Amino acid sequence: MKNAFRKALAASLALALVSASAAGCGKKEAAGDDEIKFGIIYAHSGSAEMIESVSEKAALLAVEEINAAGGVGGKKLVAITEDWESDESKATEKAKKLYLQDEVPFILGTCLGTGTQAVRTVAEQNGKLFFAPTAGSGEDESPNTIYTGGTTYTFTKELIPYMTEKFGPNVFCVGSDYYYPVRIAEQTKALVELGGGNLVGSEFLPMEATDCSTVIAKIKQQAPDFIYANVVGSTTAAFYQQAKEYGLDIPIASVITSEMDAVTMGGEYSEGTYATFNWFASSDNPLSVKFLENFEKKYGREDMLRVNATITAAYSSVYLIAEALKKAGSYDVDSLKAALAGTSVDTPQGKFSVDPENGYYAENYAMIVMWGADARPVTVYESDGQLPAEPWPDILFPNGKPS
Amino acid sequence: MGILPIQLMNGLFAASTLLLCSLGMVIIFGNMNVVNLAHGEFIMVGAYTAWFISAVARLPFVAAVAGAALVAGLFGAVVERVVIKRFYQRFEETLLATYAISIIMTQIFRLGFSSMKKIVELPVRGGFEIGSMTFPKYNLVIVAAAATAVGFVCLLFYKTPFGRRVRAIRQNRNMAMCLGINASATDTLSFGLGCALAGLAGAVTAPVKIVFPAMGASYLMDSFSTVVVGGVDSFIGTAASSALISESTSVLGGFMSEVYAQIIVLVGIILILRFRPSGLFAKERR
Numbered sequence: 001m002k003n004a005f006r007k008a009l010a011a012s013l014a015l016a017l018v019s020a021s022a023a024g025c026g027k028k029e030a031a032g033d034d035e036i037k038f039g040i041i042y043a044h045s046g047s048a049e050m051i052e053s054v055s056e057k058a059a060l061l062a063v064e065e066i067n068a069a070g071g072v073g074g075k076k077l078v079a080i081t082e083d084w085e086s087d088e089s090k091a092t093e094k095a096k097k098l099y100l101q102d103e104v105p106f107i108l109g110t111c112l113g114t115g116t117q118a119v120r121t122v123a124e125q126n127g128k129l130f131f132a133p134t135a136g137s138g139e140d141e142s143p144n145t146i147y148t149g150g151t152t153y154t155f156t157k158e159l160i161p162y163m164t165e166k167f168g169p170n171v172f173c174v175g176s177d178y179y180y181p182v183r184i185a186e187q188t189k190a191l192v193e194l195g196g197g198n199l200v201g202s203e204f205l206p207m208e209a210t211d212c213s214t215v216i217a218k219i220k221q222q223a224p225d226f227i228y229a230n231v232v233g234s235t236t237a238a239f240y241q242q243a244k245e246y247g248l249d250i251p252i253a254s255v256i257t258s259e260m261d262a263v264t265m266g267g268e269y270s271e272g273t274y275a276t277f278n279w280f281a282s283s284d285n286p287l288s289v290k291f292l293e294n295f296e297k298k299y300g301r302e303d304m305l306r307v308n309a310t311i312t313a314a315y316s317s318v319y320l321i322a323e324a325l326k327k328a329g330s331y332d333v334d335s336l337k338a339a340l341a342g343t344s345v346d347t348p349q350g351k352f353s354v355d356p357e358n359g360y361y362a363e364n365y366a367m368i369v370m371w372g373a374d375a376r377p378v379t380v381y382e383s384d385g386q387l388p389a390e391p392w393p394d395i396l397f398p399n400g401k402p403s
Numbered sequence: 404m405g406i407l408p409i410q411l412m413n414g415l416f417a418a419s420t421l422l423l424c425s426l427g428m429v430i431i432f433g434n435m436n437v438v439n440l441a442h443g444e445f446i447m448v449g450a451y452t453a454w455f456i457s458a459v460a461r462l463p464f465v466a467a468v469a470g471a472a473l474v475a476g477l478f479g480a481v482v483e484r485v486v487i488k489r490f491y492q493r494f495e496e497t498l499l500a501t502y503a504i505s506i507i508m509t510q511i512f513r514l515g516f517s518s519m520k521k522i523v524e525l526p527v528r529g530g531f532e533i534g535s536m537t538f539p540k541y542n543l544v545i546v547a548a549a550a551t552a553v554g555f556v557c558l559l560f561y562k563t564p565f566g567r568r569v570r571a572i573r574q575n576r577n578m579a580m581c582l583g584i585n586a587s588a589t590d591t592l593s594f595g596l597g598c599a600l601a602g603l604a605g606a607v608t609a610p611v612k613i614v615f616p617a618m619g620a621s622y623l624m625d626s627f628s629t630v631v632v633g634g635v636d637s638f639i640g641t642a643a644s645s646a647l648i649s650e651s652t653s654v655l656g657g658f659m660s661e662v663y664a665q666i667i668v669l670v671g672i673i674l675i676l677r678f679r680p681s682g683l684f685a686k687e688r689r
Contacts (some may be wrong), residue, residue: 045513045518046617047617049518050518050519050520067599069528094684098452170624177662186462203660203661204660204661204662205662206661206662206665209661210611210613211413211417211420211611213413213416213417213653214410214413214653214656214657214661217406217409217410217657218657220409234520234612234613234615237520237522237613238611238612238613241522241525241611242539242611245525245528245529245530245539245541246530246537246538246539247530247537258678264519264520265522266522266612278443309644
């Protein structure tokens with residue numbers, strides 16, 4: 001009852017704010033001929049703020065660099081930024097504002113799944129484009145949404161054989177209880193069994209749970225060779241910390257834990273655990289080194305240490321978009337989408353290209369790192385070249401995308 | 404070793420945490436009839452104070468806990484004087500006012516400390532073993548803190564003049580005032596005490612939780628359900644309901660998904676309140 005009351009109150013306050021602010025921003029900016037406008041949506045409060053506020057900085061850095069180098073075909077990129085406050089109804093509202101009122105052909109933004117889904121729906125309804133600099137869990141796709149992080153399946157597929165060879169074939173999956181970790185656990189089960197191992201257990205914790213003692217007890221009972229832990233939010237630091245304190249002496253790997261989490265929990269608890277994704281700060285790609293240098297110069301060391309793959313993808317995505325815009329030569333959704341099909345661009349995360357045959361997921365490299373005592377990653381594995389995104393993994397969908 | 408003994412122990416640790424976080428609410432909700440929606444935010448203030456004293460000022464953890472109780476308590480007393488005082492016996496207004504306070508506090512901490520999550524280092528490291536089971540040593544500190552805190556408030560409420568005054572005001576405010584009790588000062592003290600206990604809970608549990616501005620929300624509903632099941636104004640009842648809720652969540656969670664375990668326990672709470680609306684340990688009321 002109290003919760004409902006809180007929500008009602010929050011909604012009415014939000015409504016009052018919106019009507020107040022709408023009065024102030026009624027006039028539409030005229031699109032200059034020497035400008036290309038696009039939207040950026042990131043959260044500046046709520047659960048997604050920690051990561052998304054830094055993502056926005058990375059995207060704006062790329063915009064600044066591209067404009068300083070002469071822009072796109074002589075035109076300057078102009079980003080209109082909006083804050084979705086980690087609230088999916090706000091995300092819908094802001095996406096509509098950008099697409100319909102500001103008439104931008106595409107939006108870049110969001111890391112948190114709820115926001116991504118909301119903006120994606122608006123993009124589909126209005127036939128616009130949406131660049132989500134995050135990895136999709138796969139098993140769905142949208143012709144209007146480009147997941148520049150590819151899919152988590154790609155990285156899981158590289159990680160499982162690596163960990164199996166090193167530690168053994170029996171895996172325990174831990175996740176926060178929402179669709180993303182649940183999908184990952186299903187894909188892991190198929191991959192582990194393919195390699196002759198077993199998924200000995202799979203547990204999902206309530207969102208934002210900070211007491212992991214029960215799941216740790218269950219893991220100890222099953223004694224797996226390694227743990228695939230995909231928890232989010234406050235649970236991440238709690239899980240890694242309690243794993244050490246409860247004497248859980250089993251290797252941990254994750255496709256979600258990143259520099260952001262390692263910095264938060266400190267090297268003491270992240271040390272010796274593994275993570276996989278398309279990029280880590282330990283990348284020796286010269287563009288990556290330069291990106292981190294520029295980022296630190298502009299925003300300071302504290303923010304630079306938090307930069308992870310998702311944040312870097314915001315930066316890389318702007319370069320991908322600029323390249324596609326150059327190729328398209330015009331400024332509408334259809335030609336941009338057509339141009340994206342064959343566009344490939346060098347970014348801090350390696351070559352970026354979009355595969356229209358594959359649900360518009362970007363192709364990616366895969367990296368595996370081990371966290372050091374200083375909470376910084378050390379590369380232990382890199383894939384040979386780009387990997388296809390595989391939104392419909394053939395071990396789960398032998399007949400391809402279900403119709 | 405089966406999972407049952409481990410989960411019974413884990414339940415005990417969870418119960419201590421829950422009890423510690425609910426004690427302040429027994430005073431403010433149970434004895435003062437104020438529904439304090441900012442309860443979780445006072446816990447947050449305690450957790451931030453503990454973080455500041457231990458991680459920034461680098462003082463010992465005992466100082467952090469004492470400082471947290473003091474800061475939260477003083478802040479609570481000020482809030483009572485400035486805001487709560489004006490709304491006694493006006494239920495809806497109190498809800499609105501304390502909800503506003505919770506938003507304001509969250510935003511102030513977000514502006515002051517950013518929403519980066521903070522970790523308070525464990526003052527006691529490592530594990531202890533019972534048979535083949537390992538538990539963090541710090542869990543014992545939480546159990547001891549919860550037991551001490553319950554003992555302290557019981558003595559305070561049932562063995563001191565202050566406790567008698569609070570109970571007298573609760574029974575009949577006008578009569579108590581006629582007998583020369585300064586009700587207004589007692590209110591400020593008890594509200595401050597409730598907030599100090601919340602701050603203490605925030606500090607003691609900070610090393611096993613994550614400290615960030617919006618952390619308070621997760622404590623509110625847990626504390627409310629514990630206090631209501633326990634009979635609203637009873638410290639021992641709240642201790643018993645903490646044990647009941649935590650042990651059943653832990654033990655059930657050992658044999659099924661933790662999400663289902665939580666759902667079953669919540670349904671159980673609803674059933675208990677259906678048949679005993681004033682909680683398990685409600686006193687006879689006139």
